[in-house]
């Protein structure tokens with residue numbers, strides 16, 4: 365490890381790997397540090413991602429795809445299931461990943477672009493100089509070292525400290541953090557190319573239970589509950605155990621993981637002089653789905669590109685870093701604000717209201733409806749309160 369780089373990225377998850385790669389491809393010297401021994405392990409994720417522009421970040425390879433997804437079913441008690449399916453039976457619109465391999469492939473891609481990667485290496489603080497971030501205090505195999513950089517990118521996930529060290533308020537309220545608990549199960553009978561969601565207070569008050577197939581009778585079966593809802597009826601794991609016992613009495617649990625997902629809709633300011641935050645560290649996961657992989661890739665790319673531009677121009681001021689936040693808002697801002705409204709609407713919804721909405725769309729053909737935008741447009745037609753909350757603009761009407 366050298367004593368100085370143009371850019372240091374803290375955290376080797378998807379956001380950090382992509383940020384490092386784009387900074388290096390833009391001509392910067394880049395160090396990526398990851399505190400864990402191996403990137404991507406243990407996983408803390410249901411591993412679902414839309415196909416969209418994924419191929420911009422990695423060549424699509426079987427090795428990191430556990431299952432291609434062609435449909436989704438939403439269950440609301442008291443109503444017929446909402447079944448979404450592509451028009452063309454061959455159309456794949458999402459993947460359940462093998463994140464242990466996917467995350468590693470993203471880091472391999474960054475290394476190929478010239479990034480120096482160190483695992484088992486933690487950031488323990490930031491070095492400040494002349495009112496701006498100027499490097500990272502690093503601990504590696506018991507040894508401490510100060511490494512200088514003109515730009516630091518905090519990609520240290522939901523547990524992020526980099527933002528706080530840099531003077532950014534990253535506090536999360538209980539209503540802004542979802543606790544996710546998940547089992548990898550085997551020996552279960554499921555649709556191998558269809559994801560399932562279960563709503564309602566019996567399953568998950570203010571949240572949902574998911575079944576994400578991983579091929580060969582395996583699936584991620586998990587629950588996400590808001591911190592502010594946890595007192596109602598027990599811990600997330602109690603809800604999950606009840607679900608698993610009734611749905612998969614003969615299934616076997618072979619792995620368990622849990623973590624928090626920020627659903628605040630994003631921190632107000634995700635930069636400082638010489639500093640940018642990406643992915644979960646900036647709380648950019650989607651407030652309604654909890655999905656953070658895609659937003660991590662997008663924000664990582666934008667921050668990496670901005671870091672390379674700052675290095676080329678020699679401008680590491682707040683104004684220069686702010687360009688990243690502007691670019692993020694253009695890319696993901698509209699989705700984030702719509703989905704924050706949806707989250708707040710959903711958590712206040714009673715079971716009776718949810719059932720009424722689901723009953724009102726019974727008979728609607730959901731073929732070809734493949735994402736939140738399309739689904740919400742249909743729901744807002746029967747749920748005037750939702751339409752009012754979102755407004756025609758948010759719905760793209």
Ligand SMILES: Cc1cc2nc3c(=O)[nH]c(=O)nc-3n(C[C@H](O)[C@H](O)[C@H](O)COP(=O)(O)OP(=O)(O)OC[C@H]3O[C@@H](n4cnc5c(N)ncnc54)[C@H](O)[C@@H]3O)c2cc1C
Nearest residue numbers: 375377378379399410411412487521544643644655656657
């Ligand atoms: C139960 C659960 C299910 C989920 N399901 C989905 C899903 O299906 N689809 C989806 O899109 N998203 C899902 N998410 C969210 C998704 O996992 C995250 O949004 C995504 O991993 C964010 O990527 P990231 O790179 O920002 O952070 P992370 O993947 O968390 O990576 C951060 C990295 O930083 C490292 N790090 C932390 N501190 C330091 C330090 N001081 N020094 C060095 N390294 C450090 C960590 O070890 C970690 O490797 C789920 C989350 C949970 C908890």
